[in-house]
Amino acid sequence: MKQIKTISDLEDLRKCILKQKDPDKITIRTCLSTGCRAKKSIKVISALEDELNNQGLQEKVEIKKTGCHGFCEMGPIMVIEPANIFYRQVTSEDIADIVSETILKGNIVKRLLWKDAGTKEYTKTEKELPLYKKQKKHISYNSGKINPTDIEDYIAADGYSALYKALSAMTPAEIVEIVVASDLRGRGGGGFPTGLKWRICSAAPSDIKYIIANGDEGDPGAFMDRSLMEGDPHRIIEGMIIAAYAIGASQGFLYVREEYPIAIEHLSIAIQKAEEYGLLGNNIMGTGFDFNISINKGAGAFVCGEETALIISIEGKSGTPRSRPPYPAFEGLWGKPTIINNVETFGNITQIILKGADWYSNIGTTGSKGTKIFSLVGKVRNTGLVEVEMGTTLREIIFDIGGGIRKNRQFKAVQTGGPSGGCIPISKIDMPVDYDSLREAGAIMGSGGMIVMDETSCMVDIARYFLNFLLFESCGKCVPCREGLKQMHYILTNICEGKGEKGDIEALTELGHFMISTSLCGLGATAPNPVLSTLRYFHDEYVAHIYDKKCPAGVCKNLFEYMIDETLCNGCTLCKVKCPEKAISGEKKKPHRINTAKCIKCGICYNLCKRQAVIVI
Amino acid sequence: MNFEKIDHILKEHEYKHSAIISIMQDVQGIENYLPEDTLRYISEKLELNLTRIFDIATFYKTFSLTPRGRHTIRVCSGTACHLGGAVKNLEQIQRTINIQEGETTDDRMFSLETVNCLGACALAPVMVIDEDYYDAVNPGDIEKFLSPYCLEPEV
Numbered sequence: 001m002k003q004i005k006t007i008s009d010l011e012d013l014r015k016c017i018l019k020q021k022d023p024d025k026i027t028i029r030t031c032l033s034t035g036c037r038a039k040k041s042i043k044v045i046s047a048l049e050d051e052l053n054n055q056g057l058q059e060k061v062e063i064k065k066t067g068c069h070g071f072c073e074m075g076p077i078m079v080i081e082p083a084n085i086f087y088r089q090v091t092s093e094d095i096a097d098i099v100s101e102t103i104l105k106g107n108i109v110k111r112l113l114w115k116d117a118g119t120k121e122y123t124k125t126e127k128e129l130p131l132y133k134k135q136k137k138h139i140s141y142n143s144g145k146i147n148p149t150d151i152e153d154y155i156a157a158d159g160y161s162a163l164y165k166a167l168s169a170m171t172p173a174e175i176v177e178i179v180v181a182s183d184l185r186g187r188g189g190g191g192f193p194t195g196l197k198w199r200i201c202s203a204a205p206s207d208i209k210y211i212i213a214n215g216d217e218g219d220p221g222a223f224m225d226r227s228l229m230e231g232d233p234h235r236i237i238e239g240m241i242i243a244a245y246a247i248g249a250s251q252g253f254l255y256v257r258e259e260y261p262i263a264i265e266h267l268s269i270a271i272q273k274a275e276e277y278g279l280l281g282n283n284i285m286g287t288g289f290d291f292n293i294s295i296n297k298g299a300g301a302f303v304c305g306e307e308t309a310l311i312i313s314i315e316g317k318s319g320t321p322r323s324r325p326p327y328p329a330f331e332g333l334w335g336k337p338t339i340i341n342n343v344e345t346f347g348n349i350t351q352i353i354l355k356g357a358d359w360y361s362n363i364g365t366t367g368s369k370g371t372k373i374f375s376l377v378g379k380v381r382n383t384g385l386v387e388v389e390m391g392t393t394l395r396e397i398i399f400d401i402g403g404g405i406r407k408n409r410q411f412k413a414v415q416t417g418g419p420s421g422g423c424i425p426i427s428k429i430d431m432p433v434d435y436d437s438l439r440e441a442g443a444i445m446g447s448g449g450m451i452v453m454d455e456t457s458c459m460v461d462i463a464r465y466f467l468n469f470l471l472f473e474s475c476g477k478c479v480p481c482r483e484g485l486k487q488m489h490y491i492l493t494n495i496c497e498g499k500g501e502k503g504d505i506e507a508l509t510e511l512g513h514f515m516i517s518t519s520l521c522g523l524g525a526t527a528p529n530p531v532l533s534t535l536r537y538f539h540d541e542y543v544a545h546i547y548d549k550k551c552p553a554g555v556c557k558n559l560f561e562y563m564i565d566e567t568l569c570n571g572c573t574l575c576k577v578k579c580p581e582k583a584i585s586g587e588k589k590k591p592h593r594i595n596t597a598k599c600i601k602c603g604i605c606y607n608l609c610k611r612q613a614v615i616v617i
Numbered sequence: 618m619n620f621e622k623i624d625h626i627l628k629e630h631e632y633k634h635s636a637i638i639s640i641m642q643d644v645q646g647i648e649n650y651l652p653e654d655t656l657r658y659i660s661e662k663l664e665l666n667l668t669r670i671f672d673i674a675t676f677y678k679t680f681s682l683t684p685r686g687r688h689t690i691r692v693c694s695g696t697a698c699h700l701g702g703a704v705k706n707l708e709q710i711q712r713t714i715n716i717q718e719g720e721t722t723d724d725r726m727f728s729l730e731t732v733n734c735l736g737a738c739a740l741a742p743v744m745v746i747d748e749d750y751y752d753a754v755n756p757g758d759i760e761k762f763l764s765p766y767c768l769e770p771e772v
Contacts, residue, residue, distance in 0.1 A: 034737050038750030072739035220695035223736035258642065258679060259735055299638055300678030302733060316635040317669070318676035377697040377738040384739050415696065449738075451696045465699050469733065475676075578757050580712070603705045604757045 004278040006286045007168045010160055013277075017156045026103060027062045029079040031144065033230045034223075034262055035072025039089075044076045047092035051099045061103060064153075067231020067266070069144035070385035071131055074114065079126050079144075086126040087112040117381055118403065131382045134401050136363075138371045139347045140224075140387045143231030148266045151273040154234040160279055162350035166242045167287050170353075175246040176202050179349070181357035183369040188214055188305070188342030189420065189446045190522065191368075191435040197339060201329040202247040204337035211244045211252035211291075212333065212340040214310060215263065218302040219418025220469065222449035224373035225343050227385055229256065229263035232347070233270035237293065239346030241280060242353060243339055244291040252293040253333070254343075255310055258300065267295060302419075302473035306521050307340045309475070320475040321521035342447065344373060364390035368434035372445070376402050378452035379409065386450075391432040394424065398452055409454040413537070417446030419466045419473075420526030422533025423459060442533035444526065458555035459538040460545050464492040466530040474523060481524025484515040488531060498558040500546030509535060554616030557601050561617050566591035568613035575605035575614065620658055622647055627662055634665055638673060641680060649689075650681040686721040686728040688766045693743040695734030701742035702755060707731065709756035710744075713763060726767065 004010050030036075030045050045063065052058050069077050074088035080102055087098065087109065094112055101107040113122040114129060123129050146153040154160070166175055180195030201209060213236055217225040229236065240252050254271075256264050271293050274280035282290045296314050303309045304319040311333050313319035332338025348370060352360045361369045368390040374397065377383045381403035388397060394414060398404070405411050413423040416433075422443035424431070431437050435445050453462070467489045476482045488511050491504050512528030519525040535542060544550045551559035564575075564584075571589040583599045586592030594605070594614075606614045626643045630636035640659065645651055651674055660667040674680045692698075692707045711717060714727050721728040737743050740752035744762070751762055 034735075035739055038737055038740055038743070038752055072737065075740075217736065218733065220699075220734035221697050221738050222734070223738055226736040257736075259732065297639065297642060299642060299673075299680065300733075301676065313638065314635070316633075316637040316673075318672050375738055377741065378700050383697075418696070449696065451700065451738075453700060457700055462696075462700075465696070469694075473733075580709075602709055602756045603702060604709075604755070607702070607755045608757060 002277065004285050007164060009278075010155070010164050010285065013152075014155050017152045021156065024082060025062055026060065027064050027081040029064045029066050029069075029081065029144065031067070031069050031075060031077045032065045032262075033068035033072075033227065034260070035068060036075035036077060037262070039075040040091075041076035044090055044092055044095070047095045048078075048098070051095045052103075055099060055104075057099070057103065064147055065149075066145060067143045067148045068227035068385065069126075070140065070227065071129070071382070072385075073383045084125040084127055086114060086123065086129060088114050116403070117406075130403055131384055131386070131401055134392075134396060135387050136371050136389050137387050138351055138363075139235070139344065140228065140231070140373055140385065142235065143227055146232070148231050148233055149269045151234060151270065151277055154232070158354075159234055160238055162353035163238050163241055163279065164285070166245055166353055167285060167289065172202065172246045172248065175242060175353070178357045179246070179352060182352045182360040183357075184345065184348055184352065184360070185368065185435060186342055187344035187348070187372065187447065189219075189417070189444065191445055194341060194345055194348075197329050197341070198243065198246055200327070201337045201339045204330050206337050208251075208336045209247050209249040210333045210336055210338040211240050211247075211249045212310065212314070212338060213240055213252070213254045213343050213346050214305065214307065214340055215254055215256040215260075215267075215343045216298045216305045216310060217257060217260075217447060218305040218473075219420075219447050219449050221375065221377055221415070221451045222418060222447045223375050224385055224448050226260050226263050228347055228373070229260065229343060230266050233263075233267045234274065235350060236267075236343045236346045237270055237274055237280065239349035240293060241284065241291050242349050243341070243346065245289055247337070247339060249339070250290050250292065252291060253296055253314055254293060255296045255298060255304070255314060258297040264295060264297060271295070302469075303475050303521075303523055306523060308521070310340065311338065318475075320477045321523070323520055344447075365432060365434045367436045368445075372433075372448055374433075374448045374450045376450050376452070378415075378450075379406050379454040379457065380404070380452040381406050388433075390434045393430050393432055395429045397433065397450065398429070402452065405452070405454050409456065411452070412455055412457055413453045413459065415443075415451040415453065415462065415530070416449065417444035417526075417529070418449050419470050420444055420522065420529055421446050421449075422529045423453070423462065423537060424533075425537040427537075442529065442536055444529070456553050456555070458551055458553035459534040459541045460492065460495055460551075461553075461555045463531045463534045464489065464496055467492060467527070470523065470527045474527075478518075478520035478524060480515045480518040481520065481527065484511050484519075484524070485527060487511055488515075488528065492531070495542065495545045496551075496556040496559075498545075498549050498556070500542075502546070504546055505535065505539075505542055560601075561596050562594055562599060562601060562603075562606060563596075563615055563617050564592050564594055565613045565615050568611050570611060570613075572610075574608050574610075578604050578608055580604065619647075620655075623655060623658060624662075627659070632663055634663060637663070637665065637670065638677070641670070641673060645680060649685045650683060653682070684721070684725070686725045688726060688747055689728045689730060690763075691730050691732045691735075691745045692718075693735045693737070693741070693745070694731045695736075695738055695741070695743075697738035697741035698734075698743055701753075703742045705756050706742055706744060706754050706759065709759045710763070713759055727763075
């Protein structure tokens, strides 16, 4: 083990690691993150290892087990370097061909290349993929490239250089000021200027201060923090150490959802390795600066993503928020000044230190600097993680990077900001994505979830979905949130069940505004957003539900029927065979019919029919 | 319940009151739920009020005060999964094994839960049985996915 005892040891170690690396060696980058693992990547990698051993290639080819590549839908992913060949949905059966053709002969296995569903063209390399081409990967650069459990891989990729610079050439005050000058805003949701938080905390008089990284990524539909923690854990840790040095903290906490076991595993290994190498713990790099980090696992409470609730949870209590002020920067964990930032915010720090505030603030828009990672999911063709410059338009993200809507359906809306956010309609598709534009449109940046919806998505149902989510997650401490959510949910459920009445829309609007102005914490104050934004842009759909008793999207069960379009049905019998209620009748090669009295609207036939003959009326 | 294991967990966390959530997570790891006598034992050993322990056990969704089945089915109800038809999948599971969300089958084979978001949104709709992930699930797949678990021999 190479312990870094003096500040110059790090550079010596980096040189030593780089010297041992052969840039021309064939390297297969495979993904071991949640998405690819779910698609059995462990089995595929083990088949690859066996095949390489059988062919005696284990010395010539390196398998690099990386974190998330961001194109999870296409997992398991393999990228073969130096040619940068991108293979997707690789199975154990494909391994023999990959080794015999690509590794030994340099040929492409065409069936494993990514194919554009629209143009039907194949893409050979990772860097040419539409999902990646328009991205600006500053924060997620290492994810998918390095082995997150190997600290030397991170060091070889310039890791801990920012810490080196901070400790060797900067005073704590200089670090705080460079973060202020960068105009970095918090990536967790609120968008508060990070530098100001640090400045306030640094000036707070106290011997003990704390650093907390918030990895309690609770917004449904967002997984960029998971990917960053799994794929590049040292970047977060390095950012935390720099923050600790800047404000004079000696203890840090990483609060991670327990639903993310791989993130917890990778962060634990990273902490242990950083300690072994002398980059974390006592006397960091021989400078006399001490800082330790421990991990706290969340226990399935969404509200703990709120900073005051998270702090109370670390103290070992039920995570209910408290009113602010005092802000955590004055009075946080155990009453001491505390910096609490999202993990992606910490992920931004290293590049600001290395490249300077001017470089950073040149990226993005006037009010929103830098890049942001979004999770682009839902009814879009290419789903995955997308890092773009702030100010990139929704159209560029959804259509250029995401490839448009699946099954050639129509774009209806994009939901950003999770349960605190809102739905943005087609009329705003050319809007730049930044903190202020999103807020103006009735949504928020949130942590970066971007859920694309098409004509089969019901906006009233989505509003009810988010309220239902929050109804269970509200801690119940303040009346507006506890009771307001219950009433709004009651009204929306009625509407979705066909029991909507005149006056419901007005009641929802009034309750929503009341909750915004009177709730104790951000959860309640933003909870009405999904309802108010859908009312603003999709008023017609509410009207259809309440007055016409119809759900145009075919989601709300009481408000639609499935029917078979007899002109499209070719009588393949598939729907009839699979119907659990035997509600479909018809002879082979003749149009079928659904008995609506028996139909339970499970949707099996709708999903199965290749001719899209099952329709919603 | 074997209190030796509990003592070991308490010691590992240095009997700290602030570590109570982690302690309870580790304890639940043993039997998949939190038996009342164990919570009483922890309360005594830590000299921590039992009401606070029950407050935590009922506040955080991860904790269960009742025994769970051999296999836990978790249906992701994140936004992407919801849009992809998670509700229809959930209803199909409920019809197949005849229990509601939050319940356990009479034979203690399956417990059914929903989870806010598993962070695997690109694979939506997602369902997890124990540690096995199933992606792009639709109601027609449910029976096929569940049946191998029913065939497993008793431990």
